[in-house]
Amino acid sequence: MKTFLLALALCLSLASASGQVISSVRVANSGCVYTVGLSTAPCPIGPGMVLDVYGSGFGSLGGGVALCDCPDITISKWSDTSVTGIVGSVTVGTPIVLETFGGTYSNAVPYDALAPQITEIDVGTCSYTPNRSKNLCDVFAGQSITIHGKYFGPPQGQVSTCDCAAATVQSWDPGWPVNASPNDNTIVATANTVSDGSSIIVDAGYMWSNPVPYTAIVAP
Numbered sequence: 001m002k003t004f005l006l007a008l009a010l011c012l013s014l015a016s017a018s019g020q021v022i023s024s025v026r027v028a029n030s031g032c033v034y035t036v037g038l039s040t041a042p043c044p045i046g047p048g049m050v051l052d053v054y055g056s057g058f059g060s061l062g063g064g065v066a067l068c069d070c071p072d073i074t075i076s077k078w079s080d081t082s083v084t085g086i087v088g089s090v091t092v093g094t095p096i097v098l099e100t101f102g103g104t105y106s107n108a109v110p111y112d113a114l115a116p117q118i119t120e121i122d123v124g125t126c127s128y129t130p131n132r133s134k135n136l137c138d139v140f141a142g143q144s145i146t147i148h149g150k151y152f153g154p155p156q157g158q159v160s161t162c163d164c165a166a167a168t169v170q171s172w173d174p175g176w177p178v179n180a181s182p183n184d185n186t187i188v189a190t191a192n193t194v195s196d197g198s199s200i201i202v203d204a205g206y207m208w209s210n211p212v213p214y215t216a217i218v219a220p
Helices: 004-017
Strands: 019-029 030-034 049-054 061-067 074-078 081-085 097-100 117-123 126-128 137-139 145-148 158-159 168-172 185-190 199-204 215-217
Touching: 097 117, 097 199, 145 199
Parallel strands: 137 215
Antiparallel strands: 019 030, 019 049, 049 081, 061 097, 074 081, 117 126, 117 145, 145 185, 158 199, 168 185
């Protein structure tokens, strides 16, 4: 993060002189458009979303677009005036910045980072949907939990089942390499410890998801 912030400070000081200028960004999944100098509300962006960046002076040799101190977006199209790519990671408080092949930076464009969201968990034969299911799933130490949701992204984070050792992640959104998407993300993790009154939470990009309660089954 420190490296990214230093690069950001440099790009802000050199953007006007370098000629790389972002004029607007568009999130294809939501249709949200942020126009520099006109828009007041940044676009919400999460992993898996398709981002279009418009402006001038990007060059024809390619480069990168970063949303945090993390890997750049996966670029599918680059021209002197537009870039399109899939977002892999987001972080609260960091902007969108374009870097040209020659190593010069654009102006910084704000966005709102979307935290991971759990939409369902499967534990054995039990399925639980937040704010819909009436009965909680029973979970014991050593049990496998399948977590479905949004904005998990490809960098592996962690799964918490209580204020204890994190669950052991068996797979983290394995479908991403062939079908990167903000939706239908899946994590499989094994609970190492369970505790009554606790919840299952996903940590991705240093952001916590909504908590999903469960019933702890503790051996006597």
